[in-house]
Amino acid sequence: MTIPIIEVENVYKYYKQARKSFSDKNKYVKAVNGVSFSLYEGESFGLVGESGSGKSTLGQVILQLINQTSGTVKYRGKNVSTYTKKELKAWRKQVQIVFQNPYASLNPKKTIGWIMEEPLNIHRIGNKAFRRQRVMEVLEEVGLDHTFMDRYPHELSGGQRQRVAIASAIILEPEFMVIDEGVSALDVSVQAQILNLLKRLQRKYRLTYLFISHDLNVVQYFCDRIAVMYLGEIVEIGETEELGRSLKHPYTKALFSSILSLDESEELKLLDGNLPSLLEI
């Protein structure tokens, strides 16, 4: 737990709002507003915040699916913006992403087998027989059998699709994975299955997770460290156990007091006054 695998330094992402008339000045939406933190090998790092807080944008900036306005993202000490095209492609084997909506994250026109094989095809790994073998192995790994190979996404349930999305992400045996609200769309019993699966895969492949979620219960269960994002900034960061005890930022206080516990002794307590929501500012 000494060398960081990912370092985010002073990252900003501003979106330019389209100018609608000649008299307009350029306006910006500050989706990510000066964020720095590091992720260490093998940990699960939680990123919590409400909708519009910039947590998803940050996740995609780290994977360079969105280019940051300024700041650097380092992978194992190397600035990823300086990668050559070839280096970038090689790096993409090491880092993966799983999205929230299992209905949008699989190409509806392709079979599960094709989707699973795609990463191997992109990186030209093995021959046809090897790839097929590997796809079946990984499918089994996530709890699906080989009969799924010829099926299309619409024939699968939400939980099954999410397993396929995870399987196609781990088939390249990455080191780092962004889980962008990866269990939020699922029912409780299915969510538990997927969370257990992610934990098991983490142990097996020594994965590092950036776990993005709005659900504090899930994050507190799943993650070792938590960062709370609000209006594009990280307002609080710390070990999961400690974070709950000593809250400083008013938003984090409100957030933690909103957790609905099943424990008899914990009654829902509400802070006085309305906290400004993003949309009202």
Added chain:
Amino acid sequence: MNLKKAKSIPFYIGVGLIVFLLLVMIISIFYTPYDPNAMDSANRLAAPSMEHLFGTDNFGRDILSRIMEGSQTAFIIGISSVTIGFIFGFLFGAIAGYFGGWFDEVISRFIDAMLAFPGILLAIMLIAVFNTGMTNTIIALGIMSIPSFARITRSSFIQYKEYDFVKASIAKGAGSFRIIFQHILPNAVSPILVAVALSFSGAVLSESGLSYLGLGVQPPDPSWGRMLKEAQAYIASAPWYVILTGLAITFLVLGFNLLADGLRDKQDRKA
């Protein structure tokens, strides 16, 4: 019969009309009841009979034979102008939608500008400059259908570019080529197919209009629109001439419109 099957009836009517007229067109290449251009001054404006099923025109020519021959022109114009519109529209739309930036800005402006011309006016203007005739009609109608293809292609590319499965594939290292051909195109096929069918019916309709105005296909090439122009003078004395020729146009256009609607319906039901 269940609702889903019943809902497909118009689609099959459309396919039926197209197949029927396609057969008529193919037959007409080898056989027509009479020589479409053979005049018979003794038999002018004859009403439909066993001899002349659709009657004869003002020169005594067999109307059925002329309608059959006219179907060749309709299909040629439809297929060629849709091909032109599709190739250029798809190319512009795909590049604009996928890469965005200034190129998209320029293309979108041009699409907007071309859509400002009320349908047939753009074709009329081009014909005015290029002159009439089969080839120029095809070019004019082809250009006319570019903006709709470009717009549909552009919007599907923009739409699918933002989909999670495309982003997931980029995250796995996929390049533009793979993204376009494996991920976006297979999903964009159905809206483009709908546009092909609509564009075909639009071309047939516009050609008949242009030819009616004398700006489209010129003799000796046969054309339903020009037949209607001739028939207009005999609307009172030989109404079948007008009615039957117009029905041929209507059925072909209807066939493709029903086809397009059915395709769109299937696509919506899947989504």
Added chain:
Amino acid sequence: MRYFLYKLSSFITTIIIVSIMIFFVFQLLPGNPAQIILGIDADPHQVAQLEKQLGLDRSPVERYMDWVAGVLQGDLGESLRYQLPVSDIVIDRIPVTASLAILSLFFTVVIGVPLGIFIARSDGKWISIFLNVLTQLGISIPSFWFGFILILIFGVTLQLFPTYGYVPWSEDFLGALRSFFLPSFAIAIGNIAIVIRYLRNTILDQSKMDYVRTARVKGLKERSILYGHILRNSLIPVLTIMGLLIADTLGGSIIIENVFSLPGLGNLLIQSITSRDFPLVQSMVLYIAIIVLLINFIVDMLYKVIDPRIRLKG
């Protein structure tokens, strides 16, 4: 206000692009207008002089600027055939085309909207399939051929309406209405079918929305739900195709004026093409395109008034 400025700026940009497109398409014309006016046997010296007079000796860019500057001042150039300013000729023809377009749009709305509502409510399986095919038929019929059919039925057989020519409104209001009735209806038929189909679809879509459920649990009558909630939301998308319908109407009137021998813009356009009067054609095409753009601009403004959600999202 910002919405207005934004729409205005895109309206102007589009006009500029349209005018450039038109101008340069006409630059592709083979032959020399001066030669065309004076005939093939004309004295080359005279031709050169007329060229200069017409400005043909200058660069296309300069001539484009001249043309645009003229258009901005209401000067659309001079017709070769009539030897008259284009704007004078065009102005005479406007009332006919405008009457056709307005009457045709009137038919479209007055017939299309109620039928659309009616059809959305009749949800029988077979009736809706039948109406589906019927409205497709309406869209597929060539409007000029439908004009013939109307002439055949109402003009020739029933003798209810005149089949060609027109009477000015100022002379005989009823007579004018009668003369515009059939051609307007012929133009409208396709648009009526489009409005019916479109409105039916939007009503059916809107009926599935959550706010309809809210209205229902408030205890509203089905009638009040339809007219108070669903219909307003359904008409907004219909308004978006209004610009398209108006363009269609003008396009349709180009042909229909020739069917009914009405001396409107369409009639003039075809005549000037046949007589190769290109300055007239060029200006008229621009003129019609600007009208369409202007109407679209107005529709956009209306849209803003009716839909409170429209801010700057375009």
Added chain:
Amino acid sequence: MRTPILTVENMNVSFELVNGNYKALENITFSVYPNEVVGIVGESGCGKSLTTQAILGILPKNAIVEYEKMEYKQVSLRELRDKDWREIRGKDISMIFQEPMSALNPLITVGKQIGEVLKVHTSYSKDEIKKRTIEMMKKVGLPRAEELYKSYPHQLSGGMQQRVAIAIALIADPDLIIADEPTTALDVTIQAQILALFKKIKNEQKSSMIFISHDWGVIRNICDRVLVMYAGHIVEEGAVSEILKNPKHPYTKSLIQSIPDHRKRGMELFTIPGKVPSLQDRKIGVCPFADRCSHCFDACHIEMPMTKEIEGTHTVKCHLYTKGAGLTS
């Protein structure tokens, strides 16, 4: 025993789909008492929303609803004609939905949408309606009510939109409010505020509520009694605290155990194998949970268990308590 405000006995709902007729709800029986909040909990596809929509009669046309008895304040709803039904909706029974944005008409000001209920059900004058609307808006915690009266839904945040929806549901002072996942679409901090509002309503209005949620945390915080639904059946019913402390049905047990929270960190979460069967895959006449249940035995695949009373109002539908030895754990 108090008299219930709403009683439903043996309600069945089935859907006529393209390829046949499918039972979506079976033998739904429950009551709601005055000033009581009844929760309905379960995973998606279990029939929570269907139950309430069937009661209000707002299901799509291909749904067939049958019941032995359905009474609102001792009046059978079966005999009601359309007109009388409309008088009950909105005035006596009102409803709040999950997505506040889409539940409001985008083209009508929020003030008008709230006041519309009074326009339909009362003969108040325009001014009176406006006055009451603004009062109600203040009551549900909408700031600057006079200004907001004239605003459109899209100008409000999600939390404020949901407050408008709540105002619509409350303004005619109904005796029963049905809330269908009213906080699910909201951010957690906003959810906490809305839940506090519901508590206030319960205390001040003295109305009854049916509160649907998939979230046990929400249920625990707001409900007195809870119905646990699985695949179209009510499998367990009882006081919330009792069920959380002492769940009897294997489904309820494992569902509660599979909820992640910080106390379970580092532990494997309890899971139920498989998923909720879709409408087409359901078996009729047997225990719906049998295929996923680790305690299942012969009887579970043969017949549907009877309702067994555990203690007071706590009941369960499981063969373990009628035929088996009961669960020991």
